[in-house]
Amino acid sequence: xxxxxxxxxxxxxxxxxxxxxxxxxxxxxxxxxxxxxxxxxxxxxxxxxxxxxxxxxxxxxxxxxxxxxxxxxxxxxxxxxxxxxxxxxxxxxxxxxxxxxxxxxxxxxxxxxxxxxxxxxxxxxxxxxxxxxxxxxxxxxxxxxxxxxxxxxxxxxxxxxxxxxxxxxxxxxxxxxxxxxxxxxxxxxxxxxxxxxxxxxxxxxxxxxxxxxxxxxxxxxxxxxxxxxxxxxxxxxxxxxxxxxxxxxxxxxxxxxxxxxxxxxxxxxxxxxxxxxxxxxxxxxxxxxxxxxxxxxxxxxxxxxxxxxxxxxxxxxxxxxxxxxxxxxxxxxxxxxxxxxxxxxxxxxxxxxxxxxxxxxxxxxxxxxxxxxxxxxxxxxxxxxxxxxxxxxxxxxxxxxxxxxxxxxxxxxxxxxxxxxxxxxxxxxxx
Numbered sequence: 001x002x003x004x005x006x007x008x009x010x011x012x013x014x015x016x017x018x019x020x021x022x023x024x025x026x027x028x029x030x031x032x033x034x035x036x037x038x039x040x041x042x043x044x045x046x047x048x049x050x051x052x053x054x055x056x057x058x059x060x061x062x063x064x065x066x067x068x069x070x071x072x073x074x075x076x077x078x079x080x081x082x083x084x085x086x087x088x089x090x091x092x093x094x095x096x097x098x099x100x101x102x103x104x105x106x107x108x109x110x111x112x113x114x115x116x117x118x119x120x121x122x123x124x125x126x127x128x129x130x131x132x133x134x135x136x137x138x139x140x141x142x143x144x145x146x147x148x149x150x151x152x153x154x155x156x157x158x159x160x161x162x163x164x165x166x167x168x169x170x171x172x173x174x175x176x177x178x179x180x181x182x183x184x185x186x187x188x189x190x191x192x193x194x195x196x197x198x199x200x201x202x203x204x205x206x207x208x209x210x211x212x213x214x215x216x217x218x219x220x221x222x223x224x225x226x227x228x229x230x231x232x233x234x235x236x237x238x239x240x241x242x243x244x245x246x247x248x249x250x251x252x253x254x255x256x257x258x259x260x261x262x263x264x265x266x267x268x269x270x271x272x273x274x275x276x277x278x279x280x281x282x283x284x285x286x287x288x289x290x291x292x293x294x295x296x297x298x299x300x301x302x303x304x305x306x307x308x309x310x311x312x313x314x315x316x317x318x319x320x321x322x323x324x325x326x327x328x329x330x331x332x333x334x335x336x337x338x339x340x341x342x343x344x345x346x347x348x349x350x351x352x353x354x355x356x357x358x359x360x361x362x363x364x365x366x367x368x369x370x371x372x373x374x375x376x377x378x379x380x381x382x383x384x385x386x387x388x389x390x391x392x393x394x395x396x397x398x399x400x401x402x403x404x405x406x407x408x409x410x411x412x413x414x415x416x417x418x419x420x421x422x423x424x425x426x427x428x429x430x431x
Contacts, residue, residue: 001250003292005039014337014377016295017403021337024401025297025375028410031317031398032297035066035382037074038405039293044078047244047285050260054267054281060104062242062286063089065383070402070411071290072096083242083284087114090123104239104282106152106202108174115139119147126150126202126239128175130186133196140195149190150200150239151176153183155221157205159214159243175203178225187229198233200282201226204241207287210251212259215240219266227274238267239282246291248380249331254288287383294382296322296398297337300374301353310363311348313370318352318359320392322378322385326358334362337377342368350376354392386412394420 002008007015014021017036025032048059060081063072067089072082073096081102082093093103100122105114108128115136118125120143127133127149140147154175176183190198203222205214218240229235240263247253264281271278298315305311324330334350336342346369350362361378389397396415401408 005036005293008340012339012341014335014340017405019403019408021295021297021377022375024403024408025299025337028399028401029414030297030299030375031315031321033321033381033386033398033400033412034295034297035068035071035290035400035402035411036293036404037402040071040074040290040382041078043289043293044075044080047256047283047288048079050256051264051281051283053260054264054278056278056280058102058237058280058282060102060282060284061289062284063092064387065286066290066294066385066387067092068386068400068412069096072098075289081282083286087117090114090117090121094121104150104200104202104284106204106284110135112139115147116143119143119145122148124148124150124199124237126152126200127186128152130176130189133186133190137193137195145195147196148199149196150198150202150237151183151186151190152202152204153178153222153225155203155205155218157214157217157221159206159209159211161206161208161243161245178221183225184228187232191233198235200237200239201229201235202239202241202282204284205243207243208245209243210245210247210254212255212262215243215259216262216266219263223266223270226279227270227276230274230276234277235279237282238279239284242284242286242288244285244288246287246380248333289383291380291383294380294385296378296381296385298376298378300336300370300372300376302372303348303370311346312351313348313367313376314351314353315361315376316353317395317398318354318361319356320352320354320359320390320395321398322361322381323388323390324384325361326356327388332362332381333379334365334367335377335379336368336370337375339368339374344368346370353395356392391415391420396420 060083061075062083076096082098084090085107103123105118105125152175155178302314319326344366352359399414400412402411
């Protein structure tokens with residue numbers, strides 16, 4: 001079942017926002033990522049609207065999902081802040097016009113250079129450990145500045161998701177432990193330091209979550225900590241992170257409005273009970289905003305038929321362009337974009353061109369019998385596709401085009417031999 005921004009035209013070709021996928025592949029080549037600007041804007045507006053009953057709200061797009069400049073610019077135009085996890089991501093946010101006060105810098109091991117840049121720009125830094133706290137105090141002192149900080153808290157919540165993206169479990173590598181009192185003690189310690197301004201409590205429990213209950217539990221636990229920390233210092237922001245998933249395989253979508261109502265109910269309860277100033281609620285969606293706005297177009301190079309077990313179809317990119325199936329066992333819907341109305345009469349495994357057994361994009365998929373030159377469409381690839389891509393066996397990363405009601409343009413050029421070798425040097429004794 002195609003989502004509303006896709007269609008099938010009179011030629012039997014897949015369309016995205018009315019653009020023929022076959023024509024896009026012919027014009028721009030493959031492998032090719034196609035992103036839908038209108039869909040991104042729609043997703044952002046729906047997400048923000050779900051939480052609009054709270055008067056102080058900051059939605060920060062998680063750049064790790066897709067940090068292509070044009071995508072970040074679209075969301076900046078919509079009013080989104082930026083959640084960044086590296087110096088380069090912070091520079092991207094500033095480049096596309098996100099003001100420093102709407103940027104939050106996360107990550108479990110921020111280096112001194114990153115902290116110096118964040119402090120200079122006045123960006124809020126959520127610290128993941130006491131060692132990071134000591135590092136930012138040293139940086140702020142040396143610069144003669146006051147660092148804006150929060151602490152990432154680990155609430156010991158295990159949402160139903162893949163273990164690799166479960167970030168709120170107590171045994172995970174992230175954050176300061178809530179249950180032992182480690183997190184509260186960090187706020188006490190920071191309150192005695194003159195080179196920092198404590199602004200936030202931060203938490204992120206995981207990714208690709210489709211049920212509201214873990215987020216409501218997160219809000220309940222973090223707001224109780226907010227109550228305790230407010231006895232030590234004033235907290236301006238409560239940052240619940242991201243993690244809202246999408247239905248890759250026909251799952252029931254997240255009831256976003258129910259989730260928002262439950263989370264904000266926990267915020268209101270503590271604020272009203274304790275007579276506290278209402279904090280700014282910060283949210284960090286990534287996948288929800290961009291995943292279903294993207295498809296990956298690939299050209300079939302070969303078809304290897306098997307009689308007693310699934311046949312193989314080979315595309316011109318695989319885990320080098322989209323690693324999620326190999327890394328997480330993730331499902332992405334696959335179609336032949338040039339033969340959408342043909343009978344799906346063949347069971348195939350869809351593989352890439354790499355010398356890796358794990359280079360498989362889909363197992364046992366029903367497709368029309370493939371032939372060389374057919375066009376594969378891999379759906380829901382707008383998040384954690386390009387941003388997690390590689391140059392395995394020197395395959396260049398794909399180009400990216402943006403389709404809009406105003407036209408279609410390349411927003412990231414296809415890599416070339418020169419791009420792949422530009423940073424290499426041959427020592428003089430080998431020349």
